[in-house]
Amino acid sequence: MKFQPDRSNAQTISGYGPGWIGVDAERITHSVIIGSNGLREAWACTRFEDLTPEHFAQLAALETELIIFGSGTRNRFPPPAWLAPLIARRLGLETMDTPAACRTYNILASEGRNVVAALILET
Incomplete structure (x- = not known):
């Protein structure tokens, strides 16, 4: 049996706290969309109440x-x-609080899945 270390080429969330997440070596303090394929862009909402249908489009x-x-x-x-x-x-959407979404994203990205996390970072 051959053993290999778990390694992922996808960007990962390295930490999180109130109002921030760490993505690889960068600290992000605004709502963000990140993807296992390297996508990283600001998401224009600062709290859940700011969301509109356009955010989901x-x-x-x-x-x-x-x-x-x-x-x-x-x-x-x-x-x-x-x-x-x-x-x-036919896109799946799973809703959870942001800390749980960070953990779930990391698991799916490490499995090689094409996954995106849309994260609201409230201060």
């Missing part, structure tokens, strides 16, 4: 198989009507 345009939505400090669900663009593209 933006996610639907991404080339991914699954989206992990970190809804902030607690688990909150977007209105089902806002998910129509995702449903139309």
Whole structure:
């Protein structure tokens, strides 16, 4: 049996706390979309209440198989009507609080999955 160390080429979340996450060696203090394929872009919302249907249409345009939505400090669900663009593209969306979304993203990315995390970072 051959043993190999677990190694991932995907960017990973190296830490998180109130109002920040670490992605590889960078500390990010604003809401962000990151992907296992190297995607990293600011997400224009500072709290859950700022979300609009356009935020989820933006996610639907991404080339991914699954989206992990970190809804902030607690688990909150977007209105089902806002998910129509995702449903139309047959994209999965899993909603959880941001710390859980960070952990889940890392697991899926390390498995080689094409995953995106849309994370609200509340201060």
